[in-house]
Amino acid sequence: MGRPREFDIDQALERAMRVFWARGYEGSSLAELTSAMGITKTSMYAAFGNKEQLFRKALQRYGAGPAAYATRALEEPTARAVASAFLRGAVRTTTPPGGPSGCLTVQGALASSDETQAVHDLLVDWRNDAGVRLEERFRRAVNEGDLPRDADPRRLARFIMTMGFGIAVQAANGLGPAELDEIVDTALLGWPA
Amino acid sequence: MGRPREFDIDQALERAMRVFWARGYEGSSLAELTSAMGITKTSMYAAFGNKEQLFRKALQRYGAGPAAYATRALEEPTARAVASAFLRGAVRTTTPPGGPSGCLTVQGALASSDETQAVHDLLVDWRNDAGVRLEERFRRAVNEGDLPRDADPRRLARFIMTMGFGIAVQAANGLGPAELDEIVDTALLGWPA
DNA sequence: CCACAACCGTACCACTCGGTACAGATCCAC
DNA sequence: GTGGATCTGTACCGAGTGGTACGGTTGTGG
Numbered sequence: 068m069g070r071p072r073e074f075d076i077d078q079a080l081e082r083a084m085r086v087f088w089a090r091g092y093e094g095s096s097l098a099e100l101t102s103a104m105g106i107t108k109t110s111m112y113a114a115f116g117n118k119e120q121l122f123r124k125a126l127q128r129y130g131a132g133p134a135a136y137a138t139r140a141l142e143e144p145t146a147r148a149v150a151s152a153f154l155r156g157a158v159r160t161t162t163p164p165g166g167p168s169g170c171l172t173v174q175g176a177l178a179s180s181d182e183t184q185a186v187h188d189l190l191v192d193w194r195n196d197a198g199v200r201l202e203e204r205f206r207r208a209v210n211e212g213d214l215p216r217d218a219d220p221r222r223l224a225r226f227i228m229t230m231g232f233g234i235a236v237q238a239a240n241g242l243g244p245a246e247l248d249e250i251v252d253t254a255l256l257g258w259p260a
Numbered sequence: 261m262g263r264p265r266e267f268d269i270d271q272a273l274e275r276a277m278r279v280f281w282a283r284g285y286e287g288s289s290l291a292e293l294t295s296a297m298g299i300t301k302t303s304m305y306a307a308f309g310n311k312e313q314l315f316r317k318a319l320q321r322y323g324a325g326p327a328a329y330a331t332r333a334l335e336e337p338t339a340r341a342v343a344s345a346f347l348r349g350a351v352r353t354t355t356p357p358g359g360p361s362g363c364l365t366v367q368g369a370l371a372s373s374d375e376t377q378a379v380h381d382l383l384v385d386w387r388n389d390a391g392v393r394l395e396e397r398f399r400r401a402v403n404e405g406d407l408p409r410d411a412d413p414r415r416l417a418r419f420i421m422t423m424g425f426g427i428a429v430q431a432a433n434g435l436g437p438a439e440l441d442e443i444v445d446t447a448l449l450g451w452p453a
Numbered sequence: 454c455c456a457c458a459a460c461c462g463t464a465c466c467a468c469t470c471g472g473t474a475c476a477g478a479t480c481c482a483c
Numbered sequence: 484g485t486g487g488a489t490c491t492g493t494a495c496c497g498a499g500t501g502g503t504a505c506g507g508t509t510g511t512g513g
Contacts, residue, residue: 454513455512455513456511456512456513457510457511457512457513458509458510458511458512459508459509459510459511460507460508460509460510461506461507461508461509462505462506462507462508463504463505463506463507464503464504464505465502465503465504465505466501466502466503466504467500467501467502468499468500468501468502469498469499469500469501470497470498470499470500471496471497471498471499472495472496472497473494473495473496474493474494474495474496475492475493475494475495476491476492476493476494477490477491477492477493478489478490478491478492479488479489479490479491480487480488480489480490481486481487481488481489482485482486482487482488483484483485483486483487
């Protein structure tokens with residue numbers, strides 16, 4: 068039906084994701100986005116709707132790609148292994164050799180002007196969801212006796228999430244994976260049991 | 261001498277600081293800034309130079325005001341007390357009852373477009389300086405026998421800074437002081453000695 | 454009292470922003 | 484091969500951006 072699109076929609080989305088990752092939502096202009104995607108504004112609007120929807124799809128891709136470590140970590144056998152895998156995944160993702168430093172979901176829109184509020188809220192939910200999944204995993208660990216009975220899963224999950232966010236900022240600050248791994252080691256010193 | 265200015269420059273700067281705090285550098289338009297400051301663009305340019313210099317002065321004010329806890333914490337007698345005071349100060353500053361949540365130096369310009377690069381770099385330096393001061397304090401603690409001889413001051417400082425940044429993100433995410441204090445407790449469980 | 458210096462407000466500047474109208478190009482189904 | 488559907492590029496839109504020119508206003512020093 069009709070003229071087929073001349074660009075690879077997947078590759079274009081990947082490139083848009085990287086721009087958002089490096090520049091944040093507000094800092095990414097349509098000009099830079101479409102230039103990186105190798106298409107014109109018109110094609111972008113036809114394929115993705117508008118800037119906000121492009122960001123939403125880029126965020127989905129981020130969750131399924133670079134941030135998939137967060138979901139994979141939940142499958143580790145013990146709570147400690149989950150925490151460790153989560154944080155080390157965060158380290159690797161926020162310091163990719165050839166890509167932008169930091170975390171898309173943190174740099175995307177931490178502060179919010181009126182018009183970016185929707186995106187801001189979207190990211191708040193995204194980050195909170197990640198924390199909830201971690202909390203549920205730790206709750207399971209308590210039930211399974213993997214964590215002490217008096218351990219507080221919510222508290223532990225919030226602690227790990229806090230470390231993850233902090234790692235994202237440190238990565239944006241210029242710290243490399245080796246230094247961040249040391250920080251993770253330090254953070255896990257007080258881990259229960 | 262000429263006509264004296266009709267507004268309180270200190271109060272105007274305070275209000276500008278709060279706008280930057282809530283909106284970030286890019287998200288703060290001159291219209292919103294000057295409206296909050298209660299002056300016109302012309303007066304703002306006459307008094308502060310331009311948007312970037314206004315931000316620099318707002319950042320100075322932030323360091324001397326809301327973020328002064330970071331310097332005060334260094335005066336605590338033990339390394340543990342320093343770490344605790346630092347993080348609890350971060351909690352209180354990032355969750356002010358009537359003010360914007362989060363930390364100006366984190367939300368200000370985490371991601372950087374080309375034109376905000378200067379501000380971005382300024383904030384990177386600011387954050388790194390805070391880490392260095394903490395590191396020096398912990399090094400002193402090792403020398404004084406307050407921390408174990410095999411403790412790594414830089415590593416500990418980076419860990420505490422990471423927690424501070426994470427707390428800022430969690431505050432922007434909606435967590436309150438009580439929940440953040442719990443996280444601080446959890447973080448300090450593994451503190452040496 | 455008056456000249457000069459500084460401040461204030463309006464009106465404006467070039468530019469960029471996200472977004473769109475429209476015409477031409479390119480394909481598939483019939 | 485032709486109609487209709489879709490994609491592409493250009494040219495454009497109104498609104499908002501940071502920043503400024505300029506004339507009117509308000510003060511102080513001589």
